[in-house]
Amino acid sequence: MIDYYFKSRRVESDPNLKFKNPKYFSIMNHLRFYLPKIFPNLDKVLFLDDDIVVQKDLTALWSLDLKEKVIGVVETCRESFHPFDHYLNFSNPHISKHFDPRACSWAFGMNIFDMKEWMKQNITNVYHGWQNLNHDRLLWKLGTPPPGLITFWNRTYTLDKSWHVLGLGYNTDVPQKEIE
Template sequence: SVLYVKVNRVLLMLLILMSLVVLYSKMFKALEGGSESEVETDIPVVICASEERLGAAMTTINSVYSNTKASVFFYIVTLRDAIRLIRRQYIEKTKLKEIRYKILEFNPMVLKGKVKPDSSRPDLLHPLNFVRFYLPLLAISNHKRVVYLDDDIIVQGDIQELYNIKMEPGHAAAFASDCDLPSTHEMVRSVGMLTTYMGFLDYRKQEVRDLGINPSDCSFNPGVFVADVEEWKKQKITKQLEKWMSKNFQENLYSSALAGGVATPPMLIVFHDKFTTIDPKWHVRHLGWSPDARYAESFLQEANLLHWNGHFKPWDYPCVHLDLWEKWFIPDPSGKFSLVRPEI
């Protein structure tokens, strides 16, 4: 009977292992819709497109596509409910029909036991916010690097410049450090912008203190980054990120942070002092932090990438510098996504 119990345990372990393999293999399901197959010389750009914010993601894609001469291949990651809308409405019926792309369906089941709804901003808990943790599991085997962009962004420069950044040896990703925020961000700092680890991690918890990260160290925003796919795999970055998600699920290490949500802190922990810094002009952010803090137009014109992170998005109102974002906006042919603007 002891042998019988042992055999049953082995079989159970194998079953669990197989279930995990199946789950991860189905995490990103590639769907038809790409105009061509991707090739090694393409610049792969990953953008998540939720059903409620499709117009935002398509604006980002349009800005990237319109401002480069390079061959870009878009990986549009979404949930099942938005697939038909993306392909048959937004892409096939607009100028975006010229882009080369593949739609990937993300399986949110992979987040079970790692994320719980305890944020004051439920939008930060959207399953697609965690796609950035799983980049090497996308169907991007032809690419050594990938550019990841949030959907509240417009790109004014040539994405090829960002993609070709010289990565430091042993670094799996490149971000814009909050140490490098331009002086024009000082006014945003005064309304509570978070620029250090203290704003994202709960230093009252022993496990956080044991990390040995100085709370005044500069943070970074993971809404824009370049990933070295091979280095990411080699360092098992996804496993490390999942570890911190699970720890937070059990011990609330950072979910009470002011504005970090639960997707930013694991990135801050795993990549602390282990990332290449990108030119600050390639991530001018916090445009969505306050409806009152405006930046100099000359400064914004010179920026290569603008990011409306924060509550005040350029498709809503109030917001700042909406004219720069709206320049790349493509009206939704289905009419589901519409801009909120003040009545004149």
């Protein structure tokens, strides 16, 4: 990832210098794309970002049948979150021919992964393929959500929204009932 952000021919000319922020190039943010290598003997992995607060027993996530999908997600189709066109450059044919600009994004901080499906669908190689296509950093915005949306496109199982309350920490309008 360091090579990706710092050894590209566009580094000095890139008007968007956010790529120098560790938030974007930290290898920790990209470890989620290597879960089978980290946990080769697990059938499922529950991934929680470091800012997630767990308020209930998560055992039920383990018994979910993801119906041959790789990742269980809480979609973010509400007005305060963004569809794919917010994250991806749809003027590029690599993006426009593969994705729907109005497709729902999802919360990438709490996900359940089916590791057997991951291996069967060769997800890490899908991620690498898209990273290679994005060598000039023009296909999507910085961060891990865009390559996550691309990598797991059509491989998501929608979880009930009660599994992940979105906006806590920056949205003061989250209803107390939703938090509870």
